[in-house]
Amino acid sequence: MGEVQVLPRRQTLADKTYDELNSRIMQSVLPPGAKLSIDGLARQMAISQTPLREALARLEAEGLVERRPLSGYTVTALLTTEEFNDLFDLRLLMEPLAASRAAGRVGQAHMTGDGKALRALARTPEYHSDAKLSQLAFTQADAKFHASVAQHSGSGVLAKAIRRLDAHLHLHRAYLTPESISETEAEHLAVAEAIIAQQPLAAEAAMRRHLELSRVRHAAAFTADEQADAKKQAKK
Numbered sequence: 475m476g477e478v479q480v481l482p483r484r485q486t487l488a489d490k491t492y493d494e495l496n497s498r499i500m501q502s503v504l505p506p507g508a509k510l511s512i513d514g515l516a517r518q519m520a521i522s523q524t525p526l527r528e529a530l531a532r533l534e535a536e537g538l539v540e541r542r543p544l545s546g547y548t549v550t551a552l553l554t555t556e557e558f559n560d561l562f563d564l565r566l567l568m569e570p571l572a573a574s575r576a577a578g579r580v581g582q583a584h585m586t587g588d589g590k591a592l593r594a595l596a597r598t599p600e601y602h603s604d605a606k607l608s609q610l611a612f613t614q615a616d617a618k619f620h621a622s623v624a625q626h627s628g629s630g631v632l633a634k635a636i637r638r639l640d641a642h643l644h645l646h647r648a649y650l651t652p653e654s655i656s657e658t659e660a661e662h663l664a665v666a667e668a669i670i671a672q673q674p675l676a677a678e679a680a681m682r683r684h685l686e687l688s689r690v691r692h693a694a695a696f697t698a699d700e701q702a703d704a705k706k707q708a709k710k
């Protein structure tokens with residue numbers, strides 16, 4: 475109990491500010507591409523600039539806002555349809571290869587005992603009543619699983635190339651249904667089991683199938699978001 479009071483007030487305020495801004499961005503109250511005025515936000519939220527800057531720095535590190543010299547902070551733009559398609563085309567080139575390589579290496583010392591860990595990472599978190607929290611937890615878990623497969627490929631170049639796509643950062647604002655979260659778990663487990671069973675062809679096929687299905691699920695979410703945005707625009 476006492477610990478809460480010991481926390482410096484500034485830190486609590488920065489956390490609250492972060493939560494508030496994060497929620498506004500996730501719900502498109504602050505839409506993609508929106509300019510963020512530090513003065514304006516500080517006044518509107520009745521806080522000083524210090525916690526606000528702290529919150530913005532954290533959002534920047536997570537890729538939700540961008541800072542440009544002279545123009546300040548803006549909410550990161552969502553992917554265009556073309557960028558979305560490029561992203562999945564590139565993932566389909568690299569990630570099935572990573573899964574295949576990981577399956578080929580599994581007998582080696584570095585993977586000993588990692589089978590369990592990979593299987594655990596394949597699991598997606600339980601759907602929570604708070605859709606936004608579920609979405610974030612799901613995205614983080616999904617990112618970890620894909621990063622782990624990439625690392626187990628044994629190719630630093632491949633793992634880095636996959637990491638640099640920042641796929642999860644770009645996808646996580648699109649709403650996913652609870653069904654798609656459980657479908658993802660089944661597909662991840664298929665990838666993990668093929669890697670653990672040292673079957674490169676099966677691992678490659680399972681990752682390809684997962685990405686193709688994931689692409690369809692995310693495309694549906696993007697379309698739903700666009701329709702919601704169009705409605706909001708029409709109301710203005």
Ligand SMILES: [Zn+2]
Binds near residue numbers: 616620662
């Ligand atoms: Zn996945």
